[in-house]
Amino acid sequence: xxxxxxxxxxxxxxxxxxxxxxxxxxxxAAHGVTPGLAVILVGEDPASQVYxxxxxxxxxxxxxxxxEHKLPVDTSQDDLLALIAxxxxxxxxxxxxxxxxxxxxxDENAVLAAIDPAKDVxxxxxxxxxxxxxxxxxxxxxxxxxCLMLLKxxxxxxxxxxxxxxxxxxxxxxxxxxxxLKENCTVTIVHSRTRDLADEVRRADIxxxxxxxxxxxxGDWIAPGATVIDVGINRVEGAEGKMKLVGDVEFETASKxxxxxxxxxxxxxxxxxxxxxxxxxxxxxxxxxxxPPSLGFDA
Numbered sequence: 001x002x003x004x005x006x007x008x009x010x011x012x013x014x015x016x017x018x019x020x021x022x023x024x025x026x027x028x029a030a031h032g033v034t035p036g037l038a039v040i041l042v043g044e045d046p047a048s049q050v051y052x053x054x055x056x057x058x059x060x061x062x063x064x065x066x067x068e069h070k071l072p073v074d075t076s077q078d079d080l081l082a083l084i085a086x087x088x089x090x091x092x093x094x095x096x097x098x099x100x101x102x103x104x105x106x107d108e109n110a111v112l113a114a115i116d117p118a119k120d121v122x123x124x125x126x127x128x129x130x131x132x133x134x135x136x137x138x139x140x141x142x143x144x145x146x147c148l149m150l151l152k153x154x155x156x157x158x159x160x161x162x163x164x165x166x167x168x169x170x171x172x173x174x175x176x177x178x179x180x181l182k183e184n185c186t187v188t189i190v191h192s193r194t195r196d197l198a199d200e201v202r203r204a205d206i207x208x209x210x211x212x213x214x215x216x217x218x219g220d221w222i223a224p225g226a227t228v229i230d231v232g233i234n235r236v237e238g239a240e241g242k243m244k245l246v247g248d249v250e251f252e253t254a255s256k257x258x259x260x261x262x263x264x265x266x267x268x269x270x271x272x273x274x275x276x277x278x279x280x281x282x283x284x285x286x287x288x289x290x291x292p293p294s295l296g297f298d299a
Contacts, residue, residue: 013270035284036065043073095121095280144176146271159184164204172210209248219253
């Protein structure tokens, strides 16, 4: 029996996708614009294939156009950049996403830099990262954006709350800290070199775990009543040798202390694709001079 409120990311993401579909219908009717998302997959990584398939399915369910480009594993960097240039120039494509990781002959940074920042719905381009850091009007990365939606839905106003982000990646940790700063939180980023890591986490009203280490954060690291957002998705061996998914937070112990916590799976994971679709809608609106709707922030 858990004491914490379980934050249902699956239900929130389903509602968000429904709201996006409604706004897509309005955009088509009022402006004749159908948002289009192009997804590029290089090679045959099984996990990436599942992600791409899910993205395509959910894109279509929201009434958007889905363009999938599957390239062989030996595709050259020049050929990939040529495809991105073509998509940058295509007015029917409002969002471009290259599924990572890419094969070793391709420079990931060169790929991310080649995507038009206005179509960078992953929010990884240095222009969008800079806009986020300086309070500009860029596109926020999907996973941190989804975490913020869940936080605001759970807590309402975040102003003045003490937040600790565990992990400093460009994909989650750093942009998450920027989004929390924008909400007037007092933000600390902790990582593998932090002294007294558990003590730092213990001081937080909000804990964002994004470090990629299974069950690293124990229940006695969590302040009573804190809100815990677990971004980790780790495969570990469970009962009878079957693989199971766990987060970066030890759910059994943390859920007895926290005020609210995301489960793994079913917490942050479903939010990522929903926020990708939201970013595509925002990009399509901006490309056509339409004010984007503010979805997912009802709190």
